[in-house]
Amino acid sequence: MLVDWDQILIALQETISMVAFSLAFATIIGLPLGILLVVTRKGHLWENAPVFNVLNAVVNVFRSIPFIILMVAVIPFTRLIVGTSIGTAAAIVPMVLFSGPYIARLIENSLLEVDPGVMEAAQAMGATPRQIIVRFLLPEALSSLILGLTIATIGLVGASAMAGAIGGGGLGDLAITYGYQRFDTVVMIITVAILVVMVQGLQTTGNILSKKIRRR
Amino acid sequence: MITFEKVTKIYESTGKQVKALDDVDLHIEKGEIYGVIGFSGAGKSSLIRCVNLLERPTSGKVVVNNQDLLSLSPKELREAKRNIGMIFQHFNLLNSKTVFTNVAMPLLLTKTPKEEVKKRVYELLDFVGLRDKADNYPDQLSGGQKQRIGIARALSTQPSVLLCDEATSALDPQTTQSILDLLKRINKEYNITILIITHEMGVIREICDKVAVLDQGKVIEAGSVFDVFAQPKTEIAHNFVSTVMHDEIPESVHQLIQSQESTSQIYRIVFVGESAGAPLLSQIAKQFDVEVNVLFGSITELQGTPFGNLIVKFEGEAKEISRVIMHINQQEVTVKEVLDNVS
Ligand SMILES: Nc1ncnc2c1ncn2[C@@H]1O[C@H](COP(=O)(O)OP(=O)(O)OP(=O)(O)O)[C@@H](O)[C@H]1O
Ligand SMILES: [Mg+2]
Numbered sequence: 001m002l003v004d005w006d007q008i009l010i011a012l013q014e015t016i017s018m019v020a021f022s023l024a025f026a027t028i029i030g031l032p033l034g035i036l037l038v039v040t041r042k043g044h045l046w047e048n049a050p051v052f053n054v055l056n057a058v059v060n061v062f063r064s065i066p067f068i069i070l071m072v073a074v075i076p077f078t079r080l081i082v083g084t085s086i087g088t089a090a091a092i093v094p095m096v097l098f099s100g101p102y103i104a105r106l107i108e109n110s111l112l113e114v115d116p117g118v119m120e121a122a123q124a125m126g127a128t129p130r131q132i133i134v135r136f137l138l139p140e141a142l143s144s145l146i147l148g149l150t151i152a153t154i155g156l157v158g159a160s161a162m163a164g165a166i167g168g169g170g171l172g173d174l175a176i177t178y179g180y181q182r183f184d185t186v187v188m189i190i191t192v193a194i195l196v197v198m199v200q201g202l203q204t205t206g207n208i209l210s211k212k213i214r215r216r
Numbered sequence: 217m218i219t220f221e222k223v224t225k226i227y228e229s230t231g232k233q234v235k236a237l238d239d240v241d242l243h244i245e246k247g248e249i250y251g252v253i254g255f256s257g258a259g260k261s262s263l264i265r266c267v268n269l270l271e272r273p274t275s276g277k278v279v280v281n282n283q284d285l286l287s288l289s290p291k292e293l294r295e296a297k298r299n300i301g302m303i304f305q306h307f308n309l310l311n312s313k314t315v316f317t318n319v320a321m322p323l324l325l326t327k328t329p330k331e332e333v334k335k336r337v338y339e340l341l342d343f344v345g346l347r348d349k350a351d352n353y354p355d356q357l358s359g360g361q362k363q364r365i366g367i368a369r370a371l372s373t374q375p376s377v378l379l380c381d382e383a384t385s386a387l388d389p390q391t392t393q394s395i396l397d398l399l400k401r402i403n404k405e406y407n408i409t410i411l412i413i414t415h416e417m418g419v420i421r422e423i424c425d426k427v428a429v430l431d432q433g434k435v436i437e438a439g440s441v442f443d444v445f446a447q448p449k450t451e452i453a454h455n456f457v458s459t460v461m462h463d464e465i466p467e468s469v470h471q472l473i474q475s476q477e478s479t480s481q482i483y484r485i486v487f488v489g490e491s492a493g494a495p496l497l498s499q500i501a502k503q504f505d506v507e508v509n510v511l512f513g514s515i516t517e518l519q520g521t522p523f524g525n526l527i528v529k530f531e532g533e534a535k536e537i538s539r540v541i542m543h544i545n546q547q548e549v550t551v552k553e554v555l556d557n558v559s
Binding site: 115117118120121123124125126127128131135136139140142143213214 | 268270293294295296297298300302304306307308309310311312313321322324325369373379
């Protein structure tokens, strides 16, 4: 059986761009959301119970919807934004909605791990709330943030494969159309292998980066 | 320099109220090293955190450097905090930043020119003796070194007040000593007022001029370290003094007191300085018609000056003994009759 390597390469590029764009947008949404989930808590910088409760609930709602359902549910919204509901660009919309709140939670966790003593020192030296976040909280949490983002990225690789099922393109699409519908096991095995290597590579890179930043 | 007026702090947690500070009045003069001692939960941390409003008092007034802190806007308060340095039990350094950046941080927050930051940071690192560690990270330092960096950071904005919350409690005795020496130097060289919170009387003895004893949120005793050591007024203060001055009267002496004959009387003599103790006694033995018998004695150092505690028995006629006491009272020593059950 002949393997069409060009097709696989294109699918790989599609997966990478889906994951990369989704990660970028999801982080743009998730980072401020995660920070707000921390600083609006009781006893924190900008304690604000209504804001915290609303954000917390919204994140929980999104986190509880399985991706496959989310994808279908947001089709009208996707159309509104990208103009179509199929294709790589269209897949990015549900991926961002799926990953953004997830990243918010991961960031929230990392920031909560920061030693409260460091914040205390920051307050004692007269740092503004903004400075406390930018110069103290985020740098101290960076190593753990990177690990969190690694997990989120791997989650997106999985989601991108599912997005393939509704015509998003990418490796997942390829695996399903060839492997499942045409019984071409070779192509399926190749795509799965590529996904495995990708996930391994991401995790290793994340670990190395995080370790380098932690300096231990 | 620092004044507390009727400061009360009440914490509310899960419906329960905890009164951590109860109507505290305190006055700390410029250039003083002031210690606050108390048991765990006495409210010490609450007290020191009210000085820079890390914790806002529930009621009362906090004045630092003639500024009523509670009346300041957030911006003015941040400005005021730059004049109040603080060091912590667990150092609270940024692990993700080098020693240099840690010390520079308070300056970086106000966008101080780079050259000036560099100059000031190296000056401070020299002062605390860690210039060669500038490019290291905090986790490469020992506890004592971390506290030195904490001190350098606290001094970077040239504050006039330094707050130390259990700054030596995580350190071994030798390192504690070197940090206390450093604090003493800071006080002398920069004339910085220092407020120290501790549960170790040794720290108070070593460097403080004045001390306040805190118990259940109340200042139960305050005064010069000499006065509190010489004549603690409260049981708790006495117990703290005892931890570093072994002035418990031994059981045998207690028995002696109980079987006290009418011709002898037992006194506690507290003296300060080298010349005050023993020479006084030999002089008494020569001048007066009494037998002097030292039952128990201990000596410690308060800020480099010997501080002694003698329990002596005078034997002789009551009239002669009261002459002796009058004579002692004219000297710079305190004398107190020891009755049984008074320790
Ligand atoms: N944030 C808080 N919320 C509720 N209660 C508190 C809080 N901080 C302190 N307390 C309570 O206030 C009282 C005084 O606490 P504080 O930390 O001032 O004592 P401390 O003298 O510093 O004790 P330690 O020597 O153990 O540090 C304690 O009963 C404590 O449980
Ligand atoms: Mg404490």
